[in-house]
Amino acid sequence: MEMDGPVQATNSNPDEGLDPVNAQTGMADNDQRFLLFFIMGTYFGPDIKGESSPKSVLQRVAKGLPPYTSDQLARSQITILEIERTYHYVLRKADQSAVVKLPIFHQFIQGDLPKHEEDPRANYPQFPDLFPPSLHPHSLDRNQHKVVENIVFINNPDIFHIDQEDIERFRTLTGLEDFVLDEAAARLHYTEGSILLHNGEVTVNEPDEESESKKTRRVDELLELDDPLKHEHLMMHLNSDLVDRAGPAMVFLPSFPTKSELSNIVAATKSGFALTGSAAMGNMGPSVGLMDIGECEDAYLFRISLPGVKRDARDFSCEVESDGKVLIRGVATTGEKTVFRYSQMFEMQTQNLCPPGRFSISFKLPGPVDPQQFSGNFGTDGILEGIVMKDRDGR
Structure with a gap:
């Protein structure tokens, strides 16, 4: 994935396994950081007014689109919980060693993930690099949920700009063959055996397969x-x-x-x-x-x-x-x-x-x-x- 500007990253060998040392110390390794960066950059993009087909951050960079301004943004909000659930949904078939713990995930969201001194190739851009806080501020909504402004979820991203090597690495790590996600299932994903803890939301599993599988009420x-x-x-x-x-x-x-x-x-x-x-x-x-x-x-x-x-x-x-x-x-x-x-x-x-x-x-x-x-x-x-x-x- 060749990128210009602040979101440039160096690819690592996709055959490299997850670092057991990092797994023990709690530091995210190369593959884990790659997945954080790749998922956020591929399945999320700025919510631009009048844009009928939203483009992901990485797609905008690959197409060389001009920077957008705050006046162009739609003033929408997405909860950190929805972003977190999308991340877990994409990795639902992955080995658990590829999934970071929640504290590390939130470090990435805040841009506080420590640099990997031993492997500089693992220092991928973090969430604020993809979505600058000046245009996508973090705040609490009226329900006291943590939200990020002006970001849209893209369940069927355009991947023409992604190197085949990165596509294969993503497929190997996630176990997915297709990039298309079920929007409702992704944003409302519930992980069995894990704790996805956020303020005051109850997920209601729906039995009708033709309807949304889950709904929330705040x-x-x-x-x-x-x-x-x-x-x-x-x-x-x-x-x-x-x-x-x-x-x-x-x-x-x-x-x-x-x-x-x-x-x-x-x-x-x-x-x-x-x-x-x-x-x-x-x-x-x-x-x-x-x-x-x-x-x-x-x-x-x-x-x-x-x-x-x-x-x-x-x-x-x-x-x-x-x-x-x-x-x-x-x-x-x-x-x-x-x-x-x-x-x-x-x-x-x-x-x-x-x-x-x-x-x-x-x-x-x-x-x-x-x-x-x-x-x-x-x-x-x-x-x-x-x-x-x-x-x-x-x-």
């Missing part, structure tokens, strides 16, 4: 729904350090507690959490709101059973607050008296499933968290799984 766009405390029963799991433990327990309160009383009750437990809403209603059918909570050194994981809950992003939300409170709001679609299917009307003889309508569930994680480091996945199995990083500063 927390401040969520609907104003029922007060989670307006339910008759409050269920609380208790955990004790006493030698003579009573085991799992539920506490039923005879009247609605105030928010202050609820906070005091939860505060009296160690690693306890409170459930409200349909999760606490003993007369429900299937167990909406049954959950597991896990903990590792730097994060919490929770899984909640939500059978029969509408998975449309317009009706479902999951919010995480800094004190560890999680609030889930949604709409149950089961338990109707009358069901219409295929132009037929069924009068239900029994109604044991969760009643239809809006519901809310709230609980508290064992400790404070960083809401900006939260990711959730609502699968077709009716299980909502969320991972949120602990608040290191709050300790």
Whole structure:
């Protein structure tokens, strides 16, 4: 790939393997840096007003197009999360040794990736070299998501300008034969077994293969729904350090507690959490709101059973607050008296499933968290799984 100006890079031998020393020290090696540079330069470009066919950074350089000005830019925004997910989607078939860890990825995005002193050929241009901050500033949007301005994703890039050697290197490292990406799948890619943590987004997996495979909903766009405390029963799991433990327990309160009383009750437990809403209603059918909570050194994981809950992003939300409170709001679609299917009307003889309508569930994680480091996945199995990083500063 021959390039002029600040984005020039020297190619390395594509047959060179990933450096095991770099893998141990946490420094990105030649192939990892090549992939970062190549993916960002090929699948992203400036969002120019009136440009019907967006051109990637590397394509613009190869064509010798004149520099663009801020007046030509469309004032659009793309989240760092979408860029990150595209990177992982391109490398979904690659050996994991080719994929950098998130701290290194964000160093590249900020232009802080340390120079490779032992292999100068590995010092490819970084993200700010491709997208100068003066034209593509980094900021937080109104949802407190990290965004970059005036950048467009290109799912079917023109590759005429790319050297065949670089194309083969890309194919060898990624395992991909084609450069065309599914736009929705790329920008909303969820990596199993890894933590893609960002503020307040819940990914909803869609079962219809003909529609988008995933959708997201951000927390401040969520609907104003029922007060989670307006339910008759409050269920609380208790955990004790006493030698003579009573085991799992539920506490039923005879009247609605105030928010202050609820906070005091939860505060009296160690690693306890409170459930409200349909999760606490003993007369429900299937167990909406049954959950597991896990903990590792730097994060919490929770899984909640939500059978029969509408998975449309317009009706479902999951919010995480800094004190560890999680609030889930949604709409149950089961338990109707009358069901219409295929132009037929069924009068239900029994109604044991969760009643239809809006519901809310709230609980508290064992400790404070960083809401900006939260990711959730609502699968077709009716299980909502969320991972949120602990608040290191709050300790």
